[in-house]
Amino acid sequence: MSVTPNHPADLSRRTLLRRAAAVGLLVTPAAGLLSACAGSEPSRPDDSGAAKSKDNPFGVQDGSAVKVVIFNGGLGDQWAKEDQAIFAAKHAGVTVNMSSTQKVKTEEQPKMATQPSDLVMNSGADMMDVSTLVNEGAIEPLDDLLTAPAWDSEGTVADTLLPGTVVDGTFQGKFYVVNVAYTVWGNWYNAALFSREGWTPPTTFDEFFALAPKIKAKGIAPYVHDAVHGYYPRWALMATIWKSAGKQAVIDIDNLKENAWRAEGILPALEVWEKLVKDKLLLPGNLNHTQSQQAWLDGKAAFIQVGTWLKNEMAATIPPGFEMKLSDYWGLGATDKAPKDVFAGAGEGLVVPSKAPNKAAAKEFLRAVLSKAGSAKFAELTKSLASTKGSGDAVQDTALASANELMRNAPADLIKTKFWDFYADLDKESQNASAELMAGRLTAAQFVDRMQKAADKVAKDSSITKQTRA
Amino acid sequence: MRHGVARFVSGFLFLPVALYLLYVVWPFAQAAGYSLTNWGGYSDRQEFVGLDNYVRLFSDELIRKAFWHNVFFLVTVPLFTIALALFLAFLLNVGGREDRAGVRGVFGSGFYRVVFFFPQVLSLVVIAVMWQQIYRGDGQGLINGLLMRIGLVDEENPVAFTADPEPFLGVPAVLWWLLFIAVWSGAGFYMVLFSAAMQSIPKDIYEAALLDGAGRVHTFFKITLPLLRDTVSVAWVYLGFIALDMYALVFVMTPSQGGPDHASEIFASVLNFTAFQKGQFGYACAMGVALAIFTILLAALQLRITRRERIEY
Numbered sequence: 188m189s190v191t192p193n194h195p196a197d198l199s200r201r202t203l204l205r206r207a208a209a210v211g212l213l214v215t216p217a218a219g220l221l222s223a224c225a226g227s228e229p230s231r232p233d234d235s236g237a238a239k240s241k242d243n244p245f246g247v248q249d250g251s252a253v254k255v256v257i258f259n260g261g262l263g264d265q266w267a268k269e270d271q272a273i274f275a276a277k278h279a280g281v282t283v284n285m286s287s288t289q290k291v292k293t294e295e296q297p298k299m300a301t302q303p304s305d306l307v308m309n310s311g312a313d314m315m316d317v318s319t320l321v322n323e324g325a326i327e328p329l330d331d332l333l334t335a336p337a338w339d340s341e342g343t344v345a346d347t348l349l350p351g352t353v354v355d356g357t358f359q360g361k362f363y364v365v366n367v368a369y370t371v372w373g374n375w376y377n378a379a380l381f382s383r384e385g386w387t388p389p390t391t392f393d394e395f396f397a398l399a400p401k402i403k404a405k406g407i408a409p410y411v412h413d414a415v416h417g418y419y420p421r422w423a424l425m426a427t428i429w430k431s432a433g434k435q436a437v438i439d440i441d442n443l444k445e446n447a448w449r450a451e452g453i454l455p456a457l458e459v460w461e462k463l464v465k466d467k468l469l470l471p472g473n474l475n476h477t478q479s480q481q482a483w484l485d486g487k488a489a490f491i492q493v494g495t496w497l498k499n500e501m502a503a504t505i506p507p508g509f510e511m512k513l514s515d516y517w518g519l520g521a522t523d524k525a526p527k528d529v530f531a532g533a534g535e536g537l538v539v540p541s542k543a544p545n546k547a548a549a550k551e552f553l554r555a556v557l558s559k560a561g562s563a564k565f566a567e568l569t570k571s572l573a574s575t576k577g578s579g580d581a582v583q584d585t586a587l588a589s590a591n592e593l594m595r596n597a598p599a600d601l602i603k604t605k606f607w608d609f610y611a612d613l614d615k616e617s618q619n620a621s622a623e624l625m626a627g628r629l630t631a632a633q634f635v636d637r638m639q640k641a642a643d644k645v646a647k648d649s650s651i652t653k654q655t656r657a
Numbered sequence: 658m659r660h661g662v663a664r665f666v667s668g669f670l671f672l673p674v675a676l677y678l679l680y681v682v683w684p685f686a687q688a689a690g691y692s693l694t695n696w697g698g699y700s701d702r703q704e705f706v707g708l709d710n711y712v713r714l715f716s717d718e719l720i721r722k723a724f725w726h727n728v729f730f731l732v733t734v735p736l737f738t739i740a741l742a743l744f745l746a747f748l749l750n751v752g753g754r755e756d757r758a759g760v761r762g763v764f765g766s767g768f769y770r771v772v773f774f775f776p777q778v779l780s781l782v783v784i785a786v787m788w789q790q791i792y793r794g795d796g797q798g799l800i801n802g803l804l805m806r807i808g809l810v811d812e813e814n815p816v817a818f819t820a821d822p823e824p825f826l827g828v829p830a831v832l833w834w835l836l837f838i839a840v841w842s843g844a845g846f847y848m849v850l851f852s853a854a855m856q857s858i859p860k861d862i863y864e865a866a867l868l869d870g871a872g873r874v875h876t877f878f879k880i881t882l883p884l885l886r887d888t889v890s891v892a893w894v895y896l897g898f899i900a901l902d903m904y905a906l907v908f909v910m911t912p913s914q915g916g917p918d919h920a921s922e923i924f925a926s927v928l929n930f931t932a933f934q935k936g937q938f939g940y941a942c943a944m945g946v947a948l949a950i951f952t953i954l955l956a957a958l959q960l961r962i963t964r965r966e967r968i969e970y
Contacts, residue, residue, distance in 0.1 A: 299700075300699060315933075316934055319697060319935070323697045323699040323700040323702065415912040415913075416913070417913050472793075472796070472815055473794030473795075473818075473820040474795060615930065622913065
């Protein structure tokens with residue numbers, strides 16, 4: 188959870204820019220020169236001509252309009268309306284045209300090459316593939332946003348962000364995606380039920396397998412999963428793989444290294460899931476995400492794995508007395524290479540299309556979204572942490588508190604997998620393989636074989652742009 | 658005078674034709690153009706790659722799988738829908754008791770006619786969402802719940818419906834379950850179509866057959882079906898188009914939109930994945946163009962085979 192930048196060059200650039208900004212000297216040539224020092228291309232001169240200042244670092248033109256499209260999914264869109272008010276306080280002369288949708292790709296993709304919206308929240312099932320957007324040059328690098336002064340606190344925008352936020356939005360060395368929600372994943376349970384029955388939430392699969400018969404004896408399925416969307420169980424599988432085989436193993440997978448899927452520790456991590464399925468510890472019924480979450484809320488299953496948006500998504504149907512708590516994904520035990528690492532990161536990404544007519548205002552709006560006031564509203568309204576530091580400090584909520592607790596004890600490394608963002612083919616294949624493993628139609632060994640084969644195919648395909656991570 | 662009429666008519670036709678050219682024909686042409694490029698869909702960068710995309714289609718395993726799934730629907734959707742629609746139409750029009758009143762439909766046929774037509778007024782997506790609930794995989798699903806209550810299905814092992822890739826008669830079960838919905842939702846419309854056609858068959862032909870002692874089955878196969886040939890043939894072409902699409906049902910109802918594990922992949926779902934997930938619009942356009950060519954050929958072939966001399970009555 189360190190906030191130290193990865194490269195010394197980064198640090199000096201950031202410090203320099205902060206100072207430059209402080210005295211109101213942040214002008215385009217300097218920014219261009221400095222980012223050239225850091226190894227990236229100089230950014231194009233901004234399209235708006237207004238003067239830049241600490242309160243208007245991108246030179247937003249008064250009287251201009253900015254079109255913002257918000258994904259109205261699990262987090263709703265009320266938080267964005269609050270940001271709109273915060274933005275208006277500083278830029279009363281700028282018109283914000285905000286709309287919300289669930290069909291981001293359907294509505295925004297056709298406009299990307301010609302007349303896109305200025306700021307698009309690219310999220311949900313119908314989202315635009317991010318690596319494609321980057322490869323096609325369809326979205327704008329936002330490195331200057333990171334170095335801009337924070338909206339309502341000291342330092343730069345980058346200084347206010349939680350760890351992982353910059354890394355999660357970085358593609359091919361540039362920062363493109365501003366993920367606004369900070370999500371922690373893990374196994375959820377009903378603390379009220381567990382204390383009533385005297386059960387202790389397990390921390391390893393062995394403990395879980397020991398507890399499972401007791402749960403079953405109460406007529407409750409030990410585990411329920413989303414059997415419709417393969418990427419749900421995939422989070423859990425990859426978290427187990429990370430804990431068991433360690434960070435480097437997952438990095439090798441993401442970097443398409445030869446035989447990466449056959450590294451030590453990966454097969455056993457999948458075998459525990461295979462055992463969980465074979466031992467019939469899953470609630471049957473091929474439920475989708477909300478159905479499985481409701482089944483868990485209805486007390487039909489003891490554990491469900493999902494991210495911290497769960498509470499907000501199910502807010503309407505949480506039974507009274509239900510005490511939602513998040514616990515870390517289970518490891519395998521003594522052999523684990525990274526047992527303490529937590530699966531967390533920034534999600535729900537906002538992007539600025541390259542062809543957007545008012546990019547300056549879009550960036551300025553992002554600055555408002557990442558403000559202290561905006562983040563606090565976000566946490567309050569969505570019951571989910573914002574990707575800025577301290578957003579959840581004032582929120583009273585057991586689910587959010589347990590996530591905070593988990594993050595407090597988390598070591599520096601966050602569990603992070605990138606291959607599904609990098610390569611659409613591997614995304615599809617891993618979703619299918621995960622769903623098949625959870626359906627009991629694929630063994631752990633077959634899973635490894637399939638993924639290795641698919642990874643090799645992508646590695647060999649020269650038409651696919653390769654990406655790497657560290 | 659003649660000349661003036663032509664000008665008058667073409668004046669009225671100009672606007673619709675222009676709109677048609679702009680919004681239908683031109684996009685088709687554009688898609689065909691893009692299919693010869695490696696356009697990614699999100700930028701204005703593209704290179705001409707000739708027929709590469711079409712060559713690639715033939716070695717694409719997923720496309721091959723999707724193609725055979727479409728062929729499955731192409732055979733079954735028209736077959737079952739038309740069979741069911743004909744059966745219903747026959748019952749509603751000439752299947753009733755034969756008495757002094759002459760030939761008529763079964764009792765309450767007016768009521769059934771309306772009821773069977775109901776699915777047609779619903780959008781396909783609404784139908785898909787509704788059937789999601791009917792096919793739901795646990796005790797809260799309409800069918801599973803019912804079967805569990807009467808003890809036909811074990812709670813630990815419910816019917817998986819569209820999440821079931823296990824083959825039945827060599828075809829993944831999920832496709833059969835989708836087929837059922839397609840037939841259910843389509844039969845009503847074709848029943849009405851066939852009813853209308855049947856009503857235009859003169860009653861005296863039926864009465865003459867009755868007098869000669871023909872039963873219902875005989876009447877159907879010797880009189881009704883031959884006289885409906887044209888209508889059935891057109892219905893077959895329409896249903897062929899529907900079978901080559903099937904996208905809404907697959908998209909809404911199957912896991913991973915074409916799953917589980919590609920078991921219900923069809924042309925349209927692969928096309929969608931290629932264009933929007935993989936960002937290969939050029940290749941996806943080639944798929945679309947290939948499908949269009951295939952559809953047109955099929956329709957032409959179909960109408961050619963079934964063309965016969967018309968019987969005037």
